[in-house]
Amino acid sequence: MKSKGILSILTFSEKRKDILFLLEEKPCTLSDIKEYFDVSSPEIFPRLKEMENYNLIKKADKHYQITPIGLAMIRHFRPFLDILSTIEKNETFWKEHMLDDIPQSMIDNLMELKNSELVSDSIENIYESHKTFTENISKSSFLKGVSSIFIPTYPDFVVGMAERNVPTSLILTEKVFSKVRDEHREKLEYYLNASQTELFVVDDIKVAFVVTDYFFSLSLFFSNGSYDPRSDLVGYDTSAIKWGNDLFEHYRKLSRRVTSI
Template structure:
């Protein structure tokens, strides 16, 4: 019985679409056909299968989910969203260290929604990917967490902060040490700007970087081998922006703000 019910739920795309439609509310057969763009015979076959399992009921000319099915379908959506995020960029997720993401946020990875892998052109491999840099310059604020050092970042973020874009960057101790040793004047300039905020995380950061603004979210992970390649998963979904904000706040809570006196 259990395997039959699971098959009923997952083995047909039409059934899945029908269940997701009915979670929004009861529909008559004409509304179902129009919304799903199907024929009567095709959809009635699926309806009968779902009704035989007690998943759909028919009352007063309307089809609707049973009480239990409503519970089931609400739990289906996050799974389907997670599968979609994974399938769209399967190679990236398979080959990178997902354990670097805090566990409570990894469980919400479906919030990335529609995302894409971005990387710089071959002639600017050590610079920010152009799409990411262009999006940064269109943002009202920038919040980043980074455990690796890129020579491209200090200049870009000083430039953004000078233009009145609120830039907050959390780095690890090794990155901060390098900023002090190799970019001391630039680091001092940044923290003394009205819109420049630098923090050092007091605990280990295992992801390469995370950038969230009011426009986009970008996440860059190390390969499972520990190697870093300058590319990231980028999303413009509202849910992804919220996810990125929560990730930033996770590290901000365990970070110390840097002032001119610390450099």
């Protein structure tokens, strides 16, 4: 019964949770806490007393401070809040798209995408997000990408990266690789012979993304198996880029290297 009481302390009141986050940073007096939350003593004092009773905080020399138990609780609770926030922020995106080909270990770390934003196009202009994509690429010093779809403009785009000696590592599905080899053979040969390029081929997967030193952009397939060309999840912070790099490494280990055709 005790654990249920502590759980309710953290989940049923935003204020109590936020008090723990505040005291995690530094001890505070009652006046400090009242000023921070802009509340009166009758509003905040019962919450503080309740948290004291559960050994989450304690009072010493007129200062409230977080206890070792409270610190342990909040450090385990924060990742849960982060992943909850990540999912709720773009709930429709995660609900309507296939996640089958993203390993569970990556789903477990979905909170690393909490600051990422959904870039969506109208049905009349479904390639507007690709404009954002190319603008971001121009600010990047390397490119890693996984593609399970073929976009006609991409062969020229990738060759342009190779011509500028931008380190580029691509993973294509067997179907996309076959199409590029059959329809853009000269461009493929140029890419393979460039000095800072890599090409890998993987079995059919339902995911497409790019990651650079500047940004990460993720595209998914709808639950019915069709590709969604209108929505990209884009992140610019260190954690999103790390998540993208980890996902790329996952697929690279499943791929075969292509050096010639």
